[in-house]
Amino acid sequence: MKIKPLLFIFVLILFTFLVGCNSNNQTSEENGKLTIYTTIFPLEDFTKKLGGDHITVISVYPPGADAHTFEPSTKTMSEMASADAFIYTGVGAEGFADKAKNVLETENVKIVAAGNGIKLLNEEDHDHEHDEDAHEEDHDHEHAEDAHEEDHDHEHGEDAHEEDHDHEHGEDAHEEDHDHEHGEDAHEEDHDHEHGEDAHEEDHEHGKDAHEDGHDDHTHTDGDPHVWLDPTLAVVLAENIKNALIELKPEATEDFEKNFTSLKEELEKLDAEYKETIESAETNKILVSHAAYGYWEKQYGLEQISVTGLSPTQEPSQKQLTKIIETAKSNNIQYVIFDQNISGKIADVVKNEIKAEALTLHNLEAVTDNDIAKDADYFSLMRQNLETLKKALN
Template sequence: MKIKSSLFALILVLSTFLAACGGQDQAEESGESEENEEIEVTEETLKIYTTIFPLEDFARKIGGEYVDVQNMVPVGADAHTFEPTARQMIEVAEGDAFIYNGAGLEGFVDALINTVGEENVTIVEASEGIDLIDYDHDQSHGDHEEHGHEEDHDHEHEEHGHEEDHDHDHEEQGHEEDHDHEHAHNHDEDPHVWLDPVLSIALAENIKTTLIELMPEQEEYFTANFNEVKEELEALDAEFTQMAEEANKDTFLVSHAGYGYWEERYGLNQVGITGLSPTNEPSQRQLQEIINFANEYELNYVLYEQNISTKVAEVVQDEVGAESLYLHNLEALVAEDVENEEDYFSLMRKNIESLRTALE
């Protein structure tokens, strides 16, 4: 058992921290995914904690029988606003690795790292080494005149610099635009890297490297599993590319602006009703701009998400007379996903089909 005597002091520190944060009990209400209960933990099992579902899924696929993976953000919650319980923080300190997305997504991470940093747990920022795109705040509130939206949609998208050869060198993610915006929240860069299948290869590779460091005798096993994940991510990228090239439109209307990496990779344009964080709601003027834009460009669908409030999006849908579809942002599962045994790839392929309909 890894817990040290210093953790008794840790409990006191955590109690103070959580009181300042409002003392949420989300994790205890929903718990981790039910499948975690089926894992038999042995001395040869690595205890891994993650923050979002893609990291949980990749870690489980790569680690296989040698890992017990638990996601801290419970079913149906939002990683942007989630706060862990004291019990969860102590469990992380007793674990082998804590793997988080980073890039400003999880607001609680800095406090957690400061709290458990002296314990024998490996801390991994999964997005490390990935070139992040800057978040254009105008795109979340209907200021999209620059996209043009030619109805022939030849998908060359010169204005975005998206060469169609898809050589997948990460250098193409250089993102030299100078988005010199004042931000209402702490996101200067878009953290939703897992929605890009190509960048997700880097996430998975960082997880593989961590598992090998923790259990070097299983390097061959972890590497073989990673290669399978990589191949499926490459296939998913090809499916996304084909869908985007075949679409009649290039713009979709979605409840929050978390899909910038699809713009960057596939030349698609999002109109986010709320901002990069779902708490960044539009003003009345911005809301009217979104409605006007949707009417002008005949955006006939509003895409809702599984863990984001529908209140503002419903206003837009009613004003536009649009139909509803669903995108899954994959941050966290909902109960239906658990029941259906969904994984990263099944959910992303459902997203492709939703986009195919929305872009008709």
């Protein structure tokens, strides 16, 4: 007896839901505006600045979201399916994007990879990691020689020396360590301190294969995705967005081009400010909660000492954590820099150990409620970061 009423209610709810999903698109058609969905905040902000009155921009991310782990709801995906375009980085910043774009393409939504054409940094491109690797290799080499001599002079000669190495790493692993800094022995040690072989492969400091896995299995990138933090690369993001808008609404080309010229000039000015600030600073080293600032290293000569990897979920081993603390102390680093939307428990350990002050850098992946209340944009947040750098580097 109750089946028909229940069925009617279900159909009514479904109809209401579908109407709601399509309301944005209907409004877009009525007022002549394009409806664009975006991911990380710089894409949202650039799209608004470029599109002006010709578009309506909606961010997939709620305030304070973590781009590395965020997954949109079914309702959000349905709304995105009625949009004119979906703009994402295309460089591995958004874990859900590959799945989403496959669905949206079937709904004739234009998919725009704003990072198209940008060459991503790999771990080995970071100069400080080369320096640290070289330092570690020298340390290991010196330690091996000292231990070898000490064993000969103070313990039991050559046999004792070999026995010590067999106990710690095994004879074969000792020989391999001299040839490969991150070889089998390092893998076995990480296995003890982290979560086994899979954790080793995810660790950003242990080789190319590990780096290619990246971002806690939510992304598919073989490089650092934080390209928007470099104003020169942000120009590329903006230009790709501008070109997509022209394709979607060619009659507004003149406005889009004019807005892009203005945006590019502002980005070039911001780049000059970062260059001047970092080059004139007393030091070039910062201690950060996660390795989001590799492009500042390449562009401006900054050196980041990171507590976690490219994704904040990539936690360091005990050996790496000890090394970070030692490096911070040896460089007299007084600040640990956290992201605005990430709770860094391990970074807190480092901060307490070196008696440092906590600072904040905004990774711009998503804005906070406070940012929205202040009507923050890409440039205000990047200049806010610049003030943080001035304090940390002087």
